[in-house]
Amino acid sequence: MHKNSNTISEKPIDLHHFASNGKSGNEKYLHRQRKFESNARSYPRRIPIAIKEAQDIYVTDVEGNQYIDCLSGAGSLALGHNHPCIHEAIQKCIDTKLPLLTLDITTPIKDKFVETLFGILPKGFRENAKVQFCSPCGADAIEAAIKLTKIATGRSSVFAFSGSYHGMTNGALSLTANTKVKDQALNLMKDVFFMPFPYSYRCPFGVGGVEAEKISLHYIENLLSDSHSGVLKPAAFILEAVQGEGGTIVASPYWLQGIRRITKKYDIPLIVDEVQAGIGRTGDMFAFEEAGITPDVIVISKAIGGSLPLSLIVYRDHLDKWTPGSHAGTFRGNQMAMATGTAVLNYITKHQLVQNSKKKGIHMLKIFNEFKALYPFIGDVRGRGLMLAIEIVDTDKKTSHLGSYPTSPKLASEIQKRCFDKGLIIETGGRESSVLRLLPPLTLTDEQAKDILFILDEVFKSINKN
């Protein structure tokens, strides 16, 4: 008889036995992680630790080393790790025997969350807004936004922007600009047209500044007005007001206002992806608010769940043309995340953390500018609130005619490593991963900011000496 590999008599794989190969501490866990987890894993390659515990901005690994965490779960942990108000909300859920998953059936906890959520939406939007809960990652909310606008407009294409990041599911990846990742996933959604996003340091038009923004707007409007542009009117525009993974590239109010004017004129829904920039990170509750514009669809995830998975879209009710069941997902009823979501929103409002994000961001950026004057390998510094970036460049190469040097992914990675060795966790992103990205919690104190800046300065000094 052919032996069935699932028979009980067969010895199961002994995961415990594969223990550590004599390794201990972080390496014991990393060794096992390498053995069992997918090749697609990413952060552990640059942050090679096993985390034992975490509190506020600090994480401690299994060897007892402490780090300042400026990654914050890729910008999700608005209050840092394990904030007491989050624990309290979780405890309350357990004590009250709340059902933990309800699909989209409502509960008092969900009702409270929706009320709190609508309370933070811009005036003039919230009065006629609808919410759709999504299966709980940002990418699924992006899928929902695209589906919603396609159904509402009866159109099929989407305008996205160079430098964008919207997630890794098929539709979201189609709207994402990073060609290295797209190259491996063929047959993505076809009807996506990428428009130039103003990026002053590496201007797609080779002019930089306001001039580039004007050209970008002119180009986009011309595509829509020219009967021979070859491009059909899209179901939506989708953009990040501050691009995150693309390298913390900040759109100006002037450009955002221009995009809003064009989308209104041509009756095209504007989707703003606030998955990373939203909920106070940029010094406004939503990043688009600085420009005084209001989108038609806002995509929200990460921080909104108060450390637990939650994602949703809110949109103007005239778009609410899809039919029952048009978007679903088993885990869209995560009650505990709604409880922690309410807690995080209330805490942010009560303790004026949006203002703290703005204030601390201004200070950090001022010091970043001082670094830039001191260290030639810093090509550009930018950001808003506590979404900050330092672009590392290769000064051995020639500048563009605008004076910007080529990227230096190797040096950026070396700086990230040296920061890590000194107890500071930062991320890299942007073109060729040459941008150092910092996303500390909105609770950041003066003392913590000082420690972060001190370590960065130490590392930059050590690089300068080489």
Ligand SMILES: Cc1ncc(COP(=O)(O)O)c(C=O)c1O
């Ligand atoms: C702006 C933006 N949109 C969408 C996503 C996708 O979210 P998720 O990773 O939860 O699917 C991300 C994730 O980093 C993001 O930064």
